[in-house]
Amino acid sequence: MTATRLADDTLEPKARPAALDQTRLTHLVGYAATRASVELKKSFTKHMGPLELKAVEFSILVLVASNEQVNQKQLGQALDVSPPNLAVT
Incomplete structure (x- = not known):
């Protein structure tokens, strides 16, 4: 809980907002x-x-490791990514 310092140097607790009805x-x-x-x-x-991998990059690595002859078109179809977007930059 947070508090506010009063003029007489005492602390007054701040009221927390009510929990949201979800x-x-x-x-x-x-x-x-x-x-x-x-x-x-x-x-x-x-x-x-720590590896600085995005989810799609991780997925590509797993697919390539599991499918030696995979091509860019197949990767794109499997991941629903257009092949040009799979190009290395």
């Missing part, structure tokens, strides 16, 4: 999917952050 959101599939996505991205970043 009941209208919690039953929506889209909301649940978005929340899950946020948590998955946090976990991915935590584990892959």
Whole structure:
């Protein structure tokens, strides 16, 4: 809890805002999917952050390691990315 210093040098606790009512959101599939996505991205970043890999880059590496003869078109189709966007820059 945070506090505010009063004129007589004592502390007065600040009131916290009331918790938000999220009941209208919690039953929506889209909301649940978005929340899950946020948590998955946090976990991915935590584990892959030191390697500085993006999720799509990691996916490409896994696909290439598992499929010796894979080509750019196949990678693009598998990842729903246009082949020119897979070009190395």
